[in-house]
Amino acid sequence: MIDLGLIGDLYVFVLAGFLGYQVISRVSPLLHTPLMSATNAISGISLVGSLVVAGAGYSEVSTALGFIAVTCSTINVVGGFLITDRILKMFRPASRDK
């Protein structure tokens, strides 16, 4: 009935969720804004699925939808990483000469 692929995926999903909980709980509250922009950036991983749809030539509709999806995901990847770095660059410890 349910194919095994889906169950395997469920395993990965649940375990990654636990891992995420552990890792994110340790993120400093100072950095909650860059955390959000960083997760934005890596959520641009939808790019990998979109690439195939845009390039496989299934049909004109699929290609068009895939193209928009590639564009949107790229905005997230490029923009997300850039702004995260821009924010993180501003976080400096007190310098001693001050």
Add this chain to the structure above:
Amino acid sequence: MRRDLLQLFYLLSAILFVLGLRGLSHPRTARRGMFLAELGMLLAVVGSLLHHEIIDYRFIAAGLVLGTAIGVPMAIWIPMTAVPQRTALSHSFGALAAALIGISEYYRHGAALGSVRVGVIGVEVMLGSLTFTGSLMAAGKLQGMIRGYPITYRGQNFTNFMVLGAMLALIVALMVFPSSTAAFYSMVGLAVFFGVFLVLPIGAADMPVVIALLNSYAGLTDAAMGFMLDNKIQIITGSLDGSSGFILSILMCKAMNRSITNVLFGAFGKIQEKPAELEGKKPIRQVSIEEAAEILGTSRSVVFVPGYGMAVSQAQHRVREVADVLKNKGAQVRYGIHAVAGRMPGHMNVLLAEANVPYDELYDMDQINSQFPETDVAVVVGANDVVNPAAKRTPGSPIYGMPILEVEKARVVIVCKRSLAAGFAGIDNELYYGDKTLMLFGDAKETMIKLTAALKA
């Protein structure tokens, strides 16, 4: 063989993403962590470009170029105060991409997928569509294009539950009749409206929770897309993302002593029960810039408490200049930051960091509250509800039970504020009438500029 290689690439990226997020546990390691995450993304994308089904790279290249052309300016030129809007907007981009790929999958295979796969696609497209419009709404509210206060009407929650029920029913129907395109596209339409309905009743002050929650939805959408395409890296990333957004929403809710359901369905901020109750009962004490400068100039320890008002007036640099003068006079300066100050998690920290405030001077609520009794002056700049003692003393108050920054324990409290108007919660603030409180009226930025001048004189 090529398929296995691709999976290996994905595994490496997943590891790099986790290491990258782990780097965020301290500002010192954060940038290195992000570099690892970027490397992971590069690996995943390059690996995918080798996918065996890709026959035409033109549209891929066009999308990559166009996306970069839009993404780079959005990241480089927007002011730090607009980061919440940008974040909301990028949730909506991600969700749109996922929804479109879901639609394309259904369009391509249709009934051939079988009921389970069609069900997965249904859920994926539903999450994607509602996150898309919901995030657009949130971005509009944050940008001020849509009015910030909650929009409510009778039977709103009932309507929303009905729409949600209808969407789920359509997905079930789709699983029974996978070829029913009508069911599929009506579900998409409903989801698009549902996203709007979901954010309408939520006020601007609750945006930190909503952004975090939409972050979580965006993650779940990504994971669902991974289920749909049987792509493990998307499932892992989506799951990490989803739990990140979820943890942040819980933290924000705790910081307001409210439950998620209350935020989503309570329409906070619309409560305006007799806001002027306290007025006239007690006199307020107003000070001039010179008097405030004199008090600050002789104090040994000062804690600044910033709020959204500081962001609106872009006063963060001026606040730091006042702090610099005070530090030169030998005072210890710190900043007390409430988790829900501002419009997104960590908003105040970013603005102050932008103004060159070193991060070791930024304290969260638990760290700073024990320090207030030894503080000479607490300066409240544009914060209101997060310092309202009604949260501790007035059981009937809408914010009762919310943990606050206990500024009134300091020897003197100077409140820098535009006027006596109530905060977003529409509640009068007893702090302003306190014995130790001095009100310094005026725009935050101008006041801070004048204060610096007076302190230097």
